[in-house]
Amino acid sequence: MSKKLFVGGLAWAxxxxxxxxxxxxxGDVSDAKVILxxxxxxxxxxxxxxFEDDSAADTAMEQMDGAQLDGRGIRVNxxx
Numbered sequence: 001m002s003k004k005l006f007v008g009g010l011a012w013a014x015x016x017x018x019x020x021x022x023x024x025x026x027g028d029v030s031d032a033k034v035i036l037x038x039x040x041x042x043x044x045x046x047x048x049x050x051f052e053d054d055s056a057a058d059t060a061m062e063q064m065d066g067a068q069l070d071g072r073g074i075r076v077n078x079x080x
Contacts, residue, residue: 002030003057004079008046010034011070016047022069023049027056048079 007019020032034047051057057078065076 001054002050002052003054004048004050005057005061006046006075006077006079007049007064008075008077009072010043010045010047010074011072012043012045014043014047014070018070019047019049023051023060023064026051026060026063028052 005023010019014034016032016034019034020029023029023032028051029049030052031050032047033049035044036042037044049060051060061076061078064074066073067076068074
């Protein structure tokens with residue numbers, strides 16, 4: 001079963017790849033996506049990371065919530 005996490009507070013410079021790299025240390029990331037503004041193509045400041053394993057997602061959520069990524073403090077919650 002996979003679990004999707006919401007990641008908020010992302011820097012404009014954060015990419016899909018850097019988001020995946022930041023969370024890959026906790027387990028198999030099946031998808032990492034920074035949400036972009038449709039008109040400008042710039043990051044909207046949030047994204048989603050999907051883990052294959054629920055326990056890896058839970059560990060990542062605990063460890064990364066409040067952590068620094070690309071110079072910004074991020075929030076990590078289970079996606080609704």
